[in-house]
Each structure stands twice: as structure tokens, then as C-alpha cells.
Amino acid sequence: MALFEVRDLAVSAGGVPLLAGVGLALEPGEAVGVVGPSGSGKTTLLRALALLSDPVRGEVTLRGRGPADWGYPEWRRRVSLVAQRPELLDDTVRQNLARPFGYRTSLGAFPEERAKRALAELGLDDRLDQAAPTLSEGQQQRVSLVRALLVEPDVLLLDEPTSALDARAVRAVEALVTRDVSERGAAALVVTHDAEQAERWCDRVVDLARFAAGEGGRA
Amino acid sequence: MPEAAGAVPLDWLDLVVATALVLVAGLVSLALQVRVEGKLALAAVRTVVQLLLVGYVLHWVFRIDRPLVLFGIIAIMIGAAARAAVARSGRTFPGAHAGAFGTLVITACATTFVVTGLVIGVDPWYRPQYVIPLLGMVLGNGLTGISLCLDQMLESLSDRRARVEMELALGATRWEAVREPLADAVRRGMIPILNSMAVVGIVSLPGMMTGQILQGADPIEAVKYQIVVMFMIAAATSAGCMLVALWVYRRLFNDRHQLLSDRVRKR
Numbered sequence: 001m002a003l004f005e006v007r008d009l010a011v012s013a014g015g016v017p018l019l020a021g022v023g024l025a026l027e028p029g030e031a032v033g034v035v036g037p038s039g040s041g042k043t044t045l046l047r048a049l050a051l052l053s054d055p056v057r058g059e060v061t062l063r064g065r066g067p068a069d070w071g072y073p074e075w076r077r078r079v080s081l082v083a084q085r086p087e088l089l090d091d092t093v094r095q096n097l098a099r100p101f102g103y104r105t106s107l108g109a110f111p112e113e114r115a116k117r118a119l120a121e122l123g124l125d126d127r128l129d130q131a132a133p134t135l136s137e138g139q140q141q142r143v144s145l146v147r148a149l150l151v152e153p154d155v156l157l158l159d160e161p162t163s164a165l166d167a168r169a170v171r172a173v174e175a176l177v178t179r180d181v182s183e184r185g186a187a188a189l190v191v192t193h194d195a196e197q198a199e200r201w202c203d204r205v206v207d208l209a210r211f212a213a214g215e216g217g218r219a
Numbered sequence: 220m221p222e223a224a225g226a227v228p229l230d231w232l233d234l235v236v237a238t239a240l241v242l243v244a245g246l247v248s249l250a251l252q253v254r255v256e257g258k259l260a261l262a263a264v265r266t267v268v269q270l271l272l273v274g275y276v277l278h279w280v281f282r283i284d285r286p287l288v289l290f291g292i293i294a295i296m297i298g299a300a301a302r303a304a305v306a307r308s309g310r311t312f313p314g315a316h317a318g319a320f321g322t323l324v325i326t327a328c329a330t331t332f333v334v335t336g337l338v339i340g341v342d343p344w345y346r347p348q349y350v351i352p353l354l355g356m357v358l359g360n361g362l363t364g365i366s367l368c369l370d371q372m373l374e375s376l377s378d379r380r381a382r383v384e385m386e387l388a389l390g391a392t393r394w395e396a397v398r399e400p401l402a403d404a405v406r407r408g409m410i411p412i413l414n415s416m417a418v419v420g421i422v423s424l425p426g427m428m429t430g431q432i433l434q435g436a437d438p439i440e441a442v443k444y445q446i447v448v449m450f451m452i453a454a455a456t457s458a459g460c461m462l463v464a465l466w467v468y469r470r471l472f473n474d475r476h477q478l479l480s481d482r483v484r485k486r
Contacts (some may be wrong), residue, residue: 077390
């Protein structure tokens with residue numbers, strides 16, 4: 001049984017069908033790239049997988065169980081979406097990272113040491129007490145990634161996770177995510193417009209053109 | 220009301236003199252080319268027509284001794300207030316009117332009837348002379364609070380939905396994700412009444428109290444009434460803001476803890 005499975009999924013945006021017949025299986029330790037031209041439904045797909053909005057049809061399972069079996073908040077902690085635009089609270093980096101540990105779904109106390117290590121690995125040493133809004137966009141993007149890593153999701157859904165980063169930071173993010181998912185037996189689904197990055201970083205790459213709905217697509 | 224000396228009755232000539240005040244303001248506007256004289260004239264006419272109408276209506280309403288007719292009038296007042304509350308907000312969603320109406324029915328009626336029945340002890344508790352003006356004050360303030368709260372809540376859940384969805388994406392329940400925007404919206408709706416409570420008596424004398432004093436009432440008695448009214452308005456506004464925010468929450472999240480921000484429409 002795959003860690004995470006998507007069967008015959010269809011999504012639309014504003015009533016316009018974007019993708020149909022999406023099938024996908026993620027194995028533990030895997031990073032899978034998702035490429036496609038802009039407007040092809042990459043972000044919509046990730047939102048549907050996180051169940052932030054409903055797909056038109058189709059089925060998603062994590063360890064063989066559907067979202068209703070896990071409970072929707074628990075599903076979203078385990079299948080966690082990191083949006084392209086970092087969304088941080090008007091508070092310190094520490095408070096931002098600790099936020100999910102105040103939720104009912106979260107386990108245990110805020111792992112401050114792990115947070116420090118992850119930040120340091122991404123070039124953000126000693127930033128825990130800095131006010132998040134004073135960080136640059138690239139720094140915010142990394143903080144938002146670390147925040148998701150700390151809740152230990154089974155599947156990380158990353159939407160253009162390095163769009164605001166320089167080359168060195170890009171490599172650091174790739175290395176951290178790859179190591180995190182392989183150590184924990186989790187998986188990552190990485191949306192990127194950069195085919196080269198997808199080839200370099202991911203174990204395999206899915207081209208959404210295959211699943212385009214409507215004209216030219218299979219639906 | 221305590222022994223009032225009664226206000227000096229005004230005859231129509233007195234109103235003409237008062238009109239001269241507005242005329243002077245209009246002339247000043249003309250002289251300085253501020254060009255508000257047209258609006259001022261229209262506003263003055265509206266003031267006269269609306270107040271005369273309401274005077275005649277109240278003249279009739281105060282004689283009502285059938286609760287059913289009174290409740291019909293109350294329903295019309297609340298309906299108008301609910302419409303105004305929703306119309307003043309920059310955004311709306313399906314169910315906004317029902318929510319505002321229900322909220323005002325519960326909060327305005329509860330506070331008004333507690334005051335007439337228990338605090339003032341009017342007999343019968345629905346005596347229109349007390350119920351209608353008190354309800355009017357509660358509704359006037361309540362609708363301001365509700366529309367501010369509604370606007371802020373809907374902005375948080377549409378324009379700033381990324382913030383809410385960030386929390387959902389990390390495993391928050393819908394309640395955990397909405398808690399802070401909801402508290403912000405309630406605070407926003409409470410600002411006007413909190414401000415007026417903070418400065419009442421220092422910066423301004425409330426209209427009702429002024430009216431009672433002009434009527435010859437003992438200022439201490441007028442103040443007691445005003446305290447009751449302020450507390451009544453504060454209670455109704457805070458409860459109204461919370462209820463309407465909870466209503467938005469119920470309507471814009473589903474059981475799958477998804478935010479349905481596409482239900483929100485800008486006007």
C-alpha cells in the first residue's frame with residue numbers, strides 16, 4: 001500500500017475544469033515533482049489534496065484511510081500544504097513556529113531545538129526572537145517551510161517552495177526537505193515551474209499536461 | 220419621570236426662527252462658494268418631514284394597547300435596522316440579512332424588555348412609550364456595531380483568507396483558525412460604543428439625557444436613566460457583534476473545516 005494515493009481526481013477553479021483523471025501514488029521517502037504551465041491547476045491540485053477545497057470528484061487516501069476517517073484537521077496536519085506566499089503572524093518567528101502546537105491536533109510541546117537546527121540549516125540562525133514581518137520574503141518563505149516541517153506531516157505539499165530564494169538557499173531547502181522525508185518515511189509533492197529543479201531534486205516528475213481537462217485533455 | 224417642570228412649549232414661529240439658523244449657514248456656504256447649500260436645504264427639509272412623520276406615527280403608536288400591533292411595529296423596526304446593518308457593510312454573503320435580523324431580534328428585544336420589565340418596571344412591560352424609544356436607541360447603536368463587525372469578519376474571511384487557510388493547512392480546526400479574526404471583528408464592532416462610554420458626560424451629553432434635562436428633570440434622575448441606557452446599548456451591541464460573528468462563522472465554514480470564501484461578495 002502506498003503512503004499517499006490519489007485516484008481519478010478532478011479539480012476545477014471558478015467552475016472551469018482544470019484537471020481530470022489525476023492518479024498518483026507516493027511512497028515513503030519519496031519527493032515527487034509536479035510541473036505544468038501556469039494556470040494548469042498546480043495550486044488548485046495541492047489545495048484539493050489538502051482538502052482546503054473539495055475536488056470535483058476522486059479519492060485521496062493516506063495510509064489507506066480517507067480524510068473523513070482521519071478527521072479533516074488531522075488530515076491537514078498530516079497532508080500539510082505550504083503555500084507559495086508565506087503567511088506569517090504578526091509575531092516573533094518562535095510564536096509562528098509554535099503556533100500549530102497550540103492546536104488540538106498537534107502532538108506534544110514545541111520542539112525548540114529542532115526548530116533552531118532547521119532554521120540554522122536554512123541560513124536563519126538566531127532568528128527565533130525576530131519579528132516575522134521584518135524578515136525578507138525569502139526568509140519568510142523558509143520560516144513557513146520550517147513551520148510545516150515541525151508538525152511532521154506524512155505528506156508535504158510544497159507550492160513553489162523556493163520561488164523567492166537565491167541559489168544557495170534553494171539548495172539548502174532541497175537538502176532539508178529530502179532528508180526530512182527520507183528520515184521520517186514521509187513524502188513530498190513539490191510544485192515548481194522550474195523543470196530543471198524538479199529533475200534535480202525529485203525522484204520523479206509528474207507533468208500535469210497529462211491530466212488537463214477540457215480541450216486537448218483526456219476529459 | 221420625576222416631577223418635571225415641563226419643557227417650554229414651542230409654537231410654529233419658534234421653528235421659523237430655528238430655520239433662520241440653517242439659512243445663515245446656507246448663506247455662508249453661498250458666500251464662500253463651499254456649495255453645500257443645496258445639500259443643506261435638502262437635509263433640512265428631510266429633517267422636518269421625517270420628524271413630523273415620526274411624530275404623528277408615535278402619537279398613534281403610544282396609544283396602542285394591543286401587544287400584537289406593537290410587535291408588528293417592532294418587527295418592522297428590526298427589519299429596517301437589519302437591512303441597514305447589512306447595507307453598510309462593504310461585503311455580504313447569502314444569509315447576511317437573516318443573520319442580522321435574528322441577531323437584532325434576540326439582543327435588542329432581550330435588553331429592551333429586561334430594562335422595561337425589570338429595571339424601570341413599566342406596567343405593562345410592553346408599554347409603547349417606553350419600548351419604542353428604548354428599542355430605537357438599542358437598534359441604532361446595535362446596527363452600527365453589527366455592520367462594522369460584519370464587514371471586518373467578511374474581510375478576514377475573503378481578502379485575508381490566506382491567513383485562515385494557513386492555520387487550517389497546519390491542522391487547525393475551523394474554530395482554531397477563526398478565533399482571532401472573530402475576536403478582532405467583535406472588537407471592531409465594539410469600538411463606537413466603548414468610545415462613547417469613555418467620553419460620555421465629558422465631551423458630550425447624550426441626547427436622551429439632554430432631552431430630559433430640557434424637560435425639567437432632575438439631572439441626577441436623567442443621569443440614572445442614561446446609565447441604564449448606556450449599559451443596555453453596550454450589552455446589546457456586544458452580544459449582537461458576537462452573535463453575528465458566530466453566524467458568519469457557521470455560514471462560511473463547512474463540517475469539513477473548509478473556508479467557503481467564494482460565498483462572500485463585494486458590493
